[in-house]
Amino acid sequence: MSVGERESTHGDRDHVQSLERGIAVLLAFDEEHPEPTLAELSRITGFSRPAVRRFLITLERMGYVRGHDGRWSLTPRVLSIGQHYTASHALIEVSQPHLLRLAEETHESASLATLDGDDAVYVARVPVRRIMSINVSVGTRVPAYATSMGRVLLAWAPTPVVDSVLHRRPLRAITPSTVTDPSALRAELARVREQGWAVVAEELEAGLLSASAPVRDRSGQVVAALASSTSVGRSSRGELQRRVVPLLLETAARITAEFGGRA
Amino acid sequence: MSVGERESTHGDRDHVQSLERGIAVLLAFDEEHPEPTLAELSRITGFSRPAVRRFLITLERMGYVRGHDGRWSLTPRVLSIGQHYTASHALIEVSQPHLLRLAEETHESASLATLDGDDAVYVARVPVRRIMSINVSVGTRVPAYATSMGRVLLAWAPTPVVDSVLHRRPLRAITPSTVTDPSALRAELARVREQGWAVVAEELEAGLLSASAPVRDRSGQVVAALASSTSVGRSSRGELQRRVVPLLLETAARITAEFGGRA
DNA sequence: GTCAGTGTGTACGCACAGCGTACACCTCGA
């Protein structure tokens, strides 16, 4: 036994190298490397070429990857992995029709997000119009501290979670309006908790407006944030507050009721 | 060397057991087992409990899984795996605004799908209304032979692919209207190829109507199918043909032009 | 109280899975 301190919960013996490496190979496919060659993947991941080849062949047999004259690419089966997350979280399926209705009523994109680490992650979404410069889809991550959904999720999160998000690293001013001061954010979170909803204007991206309300499980714990997003051209902070927030609260309450009932 | 014939392309030596097993553990989470216990996962997968535990700890370290007093669950990070498919296929990002526009013009859900094995897989989607009994999302698979998207994809697919889809197993009549006779389907595919689009009525689900058109890459190969779906209550085969098909063809052409230009 | 049936963690030793090195080959462009 080495003298080194145990950093993590579990010993190194419980780590399965091949699994981690294999997934790393899968994740090496991205925008910059949509159809990499074997050697390219070897360079990206840092694993030997034979090793990468073994992983690729395994993934190919499982249907996640396809090899075509020296180039490899992901198959749509990769998308089915995410389906298992969706399928195992009843809340998401329950929310879908409510998101559709909200989007129809507001003529704006409706989203549901969950907290994961420092980020709010979109887990369901009905897009109506392109509002952000990036293409938002299910799985997209946005920093919690600078979004209405994140604020809602943090407002009711346990203290250690909030602490870690606000203090682990210095918060970056994504736009000139982004609130980055931890104590100012804490005050804002308190306000959100008190009023029961959040509105954030242009803190993630110029021109972007969004409002959010909490969705709870049967025990009353906040498990997700419902949001409606628009742009300064189409709406304003005041109008969001007047027209959208009530709809959000209603919709969130309906989801909460239905989800609490079935969970 | 055994006398047994080599069935697959690659030898067994090139198979990485731990990767396949680890992913199997990840996939063991589903609707029926949203928060399984370690022992439960061991039973589902058939792997020994210590083995499953090692995989879980590895996955937990990677952020895909979370353990909470004896129960395990998937984290939203699982969704990010699918993002790599989306990111590595420029067509999908290119299509998004066109899908939005199509959905707005038709007031119906717009979808983009790709062929994978026997299925059409939704790779991008703008939902407007719940039309199917199942919740359709990105990653959802539907049998190619019984859907307009699948028909389009098969109409321009290489012969061996068509053969395998139509003849590997007897085609099931999903609804009373489903065409299951291979030669009738071949004739239908020829018709689709000739007219340049497909309309399918109530072959996948009663009351479900959909129209589809091909999207091509710069080499002219059909790489995806664009579709608009509605229900018999809101439209008819004739109306689809008259009003929706022209819009589909226009939109598909626009996507093809933009995608061909940038790829 | 005790027993059976859940569940959990972990120690340990063996086997072979997975590793990288090394070599052979192909294709392209200079």
Place this chain on the structure above:
DNA sequence: TCGAGGTGTACGCTGTGCGTACACACTGAC
């Protein structure tokens, strides 16, 4: 013809990953 890219695969060693076995905690039945 050479070098620089790519590919596949043989092979032997290492140590990863395997399952068995044991210890323990909690629950409900009787």
